Amino acid sequence: MLFSCGKKAPKANFDSVVKRAGVVDFLNTSVGVVDEFIWIFDDGDSSFAINPVHRYNEPGLYSVKLIAKNENGSDEVVKEVDIVGGDREDLSGHPSFSDADGYLIAQNEIVFVEGSPFQIQNIRGKALVGFYDTTNFFVDLGVVSANGERLSQSDNNTYVFSSPDSSYYFKEQVNWRVDGGQRYPTIIESRQTAWPSISGIQFNPTIDRSTTYTLSLNGLPSDADAVLYQIMDTSGTVLLSREENSSFSSYNFTSFELDTLTAGLAKVRILAYNYDTFIVDQRKIYFVNEASTEAAVEIK
Known part of the structure; x- marks a missing residue:
């Protein structure tokens, strides 16, 4: 009172x-x-x-x-x-398309055996869904699920699911269901796509902001349209993100780019993705399949 x-x-x-x-x-x-x-x-x-x-x-x-x-x-x-409607909020850390009215993202997060960049230690699935209204707000879509797993609705009307272990991850097919709402109809779609394949990261555990920093995979990704090279804080917020096509397996961050970072603990991540689209009620929806791997670093 x-x-x-x-x-x-x-x-x-x-x-x-x-x-x-x-x-x-x-x-x-x-x-x-x-x-x-x-x-x-x-x-x-x-x-x-x-x-x-x-x-x-x-x-x-x-x-x-x-x-x-x-x-x-x-x-x-x-x-x-x-x-007032404003700029569209990106789904931070994921691919972004200027003509997208919505995203259905299925991600496999991969941990490789230390010292063995081609041997998988653990893999777990994550899903993220966000549809925009005509003024760039995310909308309430009712119940959303991927392969039978219900996604949780966030405060900003995005929907998320993260498997706690390797008991759930995406293989060759994703069965999406979106109840719909805010002028979106019910969407029931099965997408059968080859998943991006990646190897472990080659990286220096120390990022020296005064010089170039190279982030790379141990080999070229396959079944990928493009690759994101990212530096994040320990909570997963993306600080720097650069995209290359899948014919490259590395990116060199310049000292000019790195100078925007703050010293401290951080993470690096490489995320390969492919995508498909479909039109529903004159709105363009992106189906995005991702494979990612990350490692801990220190920024100095």
Whole structure:
């Protein structure tokens, strides 16, 4: 509860900060002894939180109402929040296509036996799905699954699945199901594609920002359209990403590129991918198959 002196009806007030992808942080600045807050977001949703965070799925001008109540009365205030469609958010660390209306990504994350770049120690499957609306927000698609495994819906309306071990990974076929929504129909598609094949990474465990750093595979990838060479922080956020076609097996990061990095522990990753597309209701959906491997490094 928010407090001030005296036993009077509260005075409702709030501020708001609009972030990317329709997310708004609401800051309650009401005055008085308050027993209950009611937020009405003008999109069919409401909240009883003191300082809610709300995501709008469509752009527009919304009249947000806050009601503050106590035993002596209530007060309300209405303020407008302007949600504007912006640049499309990429699915960080994955291939990006400027004409994509949606992505269905199936990834095999591979760990090789140390010292044996062609001997697989572990492999696990991951899946990621994101479809855009006409103003570049990710949309709610209901239930989404890959080969029978249900993906979890994230706060930004992307869908993810990550196998905890090698009991689940992608082989020759992916059976996708998307319930649909936000003008997308139900999608049931089976894609049978040769998976990208890669070997272990050749790398220096120390990245010296003052000179060139080479990241390479032990051989050319196969069944790949292109390869991403990436440097990430320890949480997996991509710091640098460069793409080469599959006729190359390495990339040289220049000192100019590396100078943007901060010293500390990090990871390097090589991700090979191929893709296919199909059109549904005049929207272009990309099916992307990925194979990746990574290693720990230190940036100095």
